[in-house]
Amino acid sequence: MKDKVEEILENVQKEGRSWLLENEAEEIFEIYGIQVPGREVATSEKEAARIASTLGYPVALKILSPQVLHKSDVGGVKLGIQNEEELKKAYKEMVEKVGEKIPSFELRGILIQKMAPPGGKEVIIGGIKDPTFGPVVMFGLGGIWVEVFKDVTFRVAPVEEKEARRMIEEIKGKDILFGVRGEESGDIEALVSAISKISHLIADFPQIKEIDANPVFLYSKNLLCVDARIVLGE
Amino acid sequence: MNIHKISEELNTFFYPRGIAVIGASSNPKKVGYGVVKGLKEGGMYSRPGLKGFSGNIYPVNPSHPQILGLKCYPSVKDIPGIVDLAVICVPAKVVPVVMKECVEKGVKSVIIISAGFSEAGEEGKRLQEEFLKIAREGGIRIIGPNCLGILYPPNNLNASFGLTLPYSGKVAFISQSGALVDSVIDWALKEKYGFSAVISYGNKADLDVPHFLAWACEDEYTHAICIYLEGVNDGRLLLEVSKEVTPKKPVIALKAGKSSAGSRAVSSHTGSLSGSYNVYLGAFRQAGIIPANSLTHMFNLGKALSSLPPLKGNRIAIVTNGGGCGVLCTDALEEMGMEVPAPQEEMIKRLDATGLMHPAWSRNNPFDIVGDATPERYRVALEEVMKSPLFDGVIVIQTLQTMTDTVKDAEIVVEMFKKYKKPIVTSFMGGELTQEGVKILEENGIPNFNDVYDAATVMHALYIYGKWREKENEG
Numbered sequence: 236m237k238d239k240v241e242e243i244l245e246n247v248q249k250e251g252r253s254w255l256l257e258n259e260a261e262e263i264f265e266i267y268g269i270q271v272p273g274r275e276v277a278t279s280e281k282e283a284a285r286i287a288s289t290l291g292y293p294v295a296l297k298i299l300s301p302q303v304l305h306k307s308d309v310g311g312v313k314l315g316i317q318n319e320e321e322l323k324k325a326y327k328e329m330v331e332k333v334g335e336k337i338p339s340f341e342l343r344g345i346l347i348q349k350m351a352p353p354g355g356k357e358v359i360i361g362g363i364k365d366p367t368f369g370p371v372v373m374f375g376l377g378g379i380w381v382e383v384f385k386d387v388t389f390r391v392a393p394v395e396e397k398e399a400r401r402m403i404e405e406i407k408g409k410d411i412l413f414g415v416r417g418e419e420s421g422d423i424e425a426l427v428s429a430i431s432k433i434s435h436l437i438a439d440f441p442q443i444k445e446i447d448a449n450p451v452f453l454y455s456k457n458l459l460c461v462d463a464r465i466v467l468g469e
Numbered sequence: 470m471n472i473h474k475i476s477e478e479l480n481t482f483f484y485p486r487g488i489a490v491i492g493a494s495s496n497p498k499k500v501g502y503g504v505v506k507g508l509k510e511g512g513m514y515s516r517p518g519l520k521g522f523s524g525n526i527y528p529v530n531p532s533h534p535q536i537l538g539l540k541c542y543p544s545v546k547d548i549p550g551i552v553d554l555a556v557i558c559v560p561a562k563v564v565p566v567v568m569k570e571c572v573e574k575g576v577k578s579v580i581i582i583s584a585g586f587s588e589a590g591e592e593g594k595r596l597q598e599e600f601l602k603i604a605r606e607g608g609i610r611i612i613g614p615n616c617l618g619i620l621y622p623p624n625n626l627n628a629s630f631g632l633t634l635p636y637s638g639k640v641a642f643i644s645q646s647g648a649l650v651d652s653v654i655d656w657a658l659k660e661k662y663g664f665s666a667v668i669s670y671g672n673k674a675d676l677d678v679p680h681f682l683a684w685a686c687e688d689e690y691t692h693a694i695c696i697y698l699e700g701v702n703d704g705r706l707l708l709e710v711s712k713e714v715t716p717k718k719p720v721i722a723l724k725a726g727k728s729s730a731g732s733r734a735v736s737s738h739t740g741s742l743s744g745s746y747n748v749y750l751g752a753f754r755q756a757g758i759i760p761a762n763s764l765t766h767m768f769n770l771g772k773a774l775s776s777l778p779p780l781k782g783n784r785i786a787i788v789t790n791g792g793g794c795g796v797l798c799t800d801a802l803e804e805m806g807m808e809v810p811a812p813q814e815e816m817i818k819r820l821d822a823t824g825l826m827h828p829a830w831s832r833n834n835p836f837d838i839v840g841d842a843t844p845e846r847y848r849v850a851l852e853e854v855m856k857s858p859l860f861d862g863v864i865v866i867q868t869l870q871t872m873t874d875t876v877k878d879a880e881i882v883v884e885m886f887k888k889y890k891k892p893i894v895t896s897f898m899g900g901e902l903t904q905e906g907v908k909i910l911e912e913n914g915i916p917n918f919n920d921v922y923d924a925a926t927v928m929h930a931l932y933i934y935g936k937w938r939e940k941e942n943e944g
Contacts, residue, residue: 365704365745366745367700367701367703367745367748367749368704368705368708368748369705371751371752387747388747388750388754389747389750389752390752390754390755391705391751391752394755398755401754
């Protein structure tokens with residue numbers, strides 16, 4: 236498991252990059268057992284259409300380029316593509332738009348990702364290297380909650396399931412996850428396991444500096460991490 | 470880290486067979502004078518019962534024959550007896566030389582009060598590395614530099630330039646700030662707040678919070694540990710040691726510096742949310758360290774957690790002679806997630822049957838036994854709540870009415886506490902006219918708080934700590 240991750244990281248470092256493309260980061264997540272949506276990289280409109288019909292619509296398109304870390308800032312993300320016609324249009328527009336913003340950008344391809352089903356509760360899981368404590372793991376409510384209330388909690392990594400469960404029970408908005416007004420509870424066991432896995436990922440590799448799984452959609456059964464970011468460095 | 474081993478090693482600081490003061494002075498304006506005076510007499514400020522260190526004290530200064538009546542030596546190497554501990558207050562640039570002499574003398578522990586090291590630029594950093602290297606090779610452990618030193622009332626040891634020894638108590642106070650310590654000691658004298666030890670550790674060139682925690686964990690006089698810190702050298706060591714300490718003794722920490730990571734370059738969401746305070750807070754929770762919000766909060770928790778057993782559950786009975794204060798206390802408890810459950814019918818009937826109750830008493834929790842409550846009324850109400858398995862802890866509130874007998878009330882609270890061993894926190898509200906009662910309570914290990922909110926806060930901490938200890942000891 237670790238060898239495979241090591242190999243991906245080595246390739247990234249060889250290219251002189253300090254962060255992973257989303258498809259690389261998601262591959263690592265998958266190796267560590269963190270669930271990510273079905274996806275494949277397309278290098279042409281035609282290929283994109285083939286991938287999308289295999290995955291099933293709706294899909295998301297995300298630009299893959301070593302020059303584009305913040306994809307949505309330059310028009311490099313399109314969500315909820317419903318059919319082939321929309322897909323081809325979106326593909327063309329995306330390449331053009333990013334090209335306008337960053338003329339020198341190198342296109343590695345476009346990630347075609349199956350859209351996550353609606354109805355998930357949004358959470359964020361992350362990892363960083365803290366100057367005092369070394370690898371630490373973070374968990375909190377995602378989306379607007381994390382922006383406004385910063386309802387997050389930290390632990391020194393790695394953490395096992397008992398400690399991960401304490402993190403979930405500790406945040407102020409935990410009732411949202413456990414379900415309010417008769418709403419179904421999110422899959423807490425899946426969440427516990429994902430927090431623990433990310434904590435191991437940040438602790439296992441000294442070359443990883445930051446990890447974001449944001450957002451992660453928590454369903455009544457299972458969860459799905461729809462955006463993965465891994466940054467390297469000391 | 471082996472807690473027991475570290476603790477044994479640090480014991481030479483607290484139980485030295487002989488102490489040298491290097492840089493001792495006969496000038497009362499100098500630190501080197503204050504340290505000798507503190508060791509010999511307990512402090513610069515005397516008070517009845519204050520005693521100095523009973524072992525050998527050796528001032529070191531080449532230009533004096535004696536200081537404060539003690540024979541003075543030109544160098545630590547000239548001292549005839551055993552020196553376990555040296556307190557250094559010479560200028561920074563001389564410290565490496567002095568350290569070498571300490572190694573040759575066979576000194577085990579050194580407190581460096583002098584400033585001008587890592588906190589003071591490149592040259593200072595270099596000097597710190599230099600003396601540290603000498604000490605490591607010579608097997609010497611160091612507190613400081615740039616610190617106040619240590620005060621250990623159980624051994625009448627004031628190895629610091631702190632004003633005076635505080636009263637002996639059950640709380641160990643470990644402080645990164647030295648200036649804070651002086652004022653805390655002055656405050657503690659007025660409040661009769663006792664300390665088992667006060668440690669000011671400054672630049673933490675060698676020994677840091679984890680080491681002092683390990684020592685305090687094994688110190689027989691320490692029942693709770695309060696820490697003021699700005700940062701530690703090794704966060705993972707703090708976590709590792711705390712996890713061993715907190716199931717045995719409560720640890721409360723006040724962390725200064727809440728601003729975010731600031732200059733740290735981050736490109737992830739997680740990074741932008743990870744201000745160092747949040748990470749410390751997470752580590753505290755992981756280690757079972759109770760975070761404090763203020764100095765008052767920290768010492769309140771220290772007082773309660775050092776003298777009372779932790780709560781087994783979160784259900785509290787309130788016995789009060791003032792309705793409003795009972796409501797305030799209930800509000801505070803419930804806000805913190807504690808419960809104030811209603812009493813059983815039989816309990817109410819039994820209290821009614823005593824004939825002691827006012828017709829208008831609340832017949833509910835809070836047990837409002839009305840403003841004209843006599844000590845006997847407190848007794849019957851307390852008997853009921855103390856023996857009932859319905860309540861895990863009891864808060865007794867006393868407001869001062871014309872017929873209130875604060876001394877007798879206090880005696881009854883003490884009697885009930887001894888009889889049933891259930892945690893009691895009191896709020897005998899007032900000041901001048903209630904102090905006699907408060908004195909009786911606190912002398913018997915019942916923490917009193919003037920504000921019912923503070924009483925609720927410590928009850929909550931007793932519950933949180935109890936829950937932690939239960940979980941950790943389960944494994």
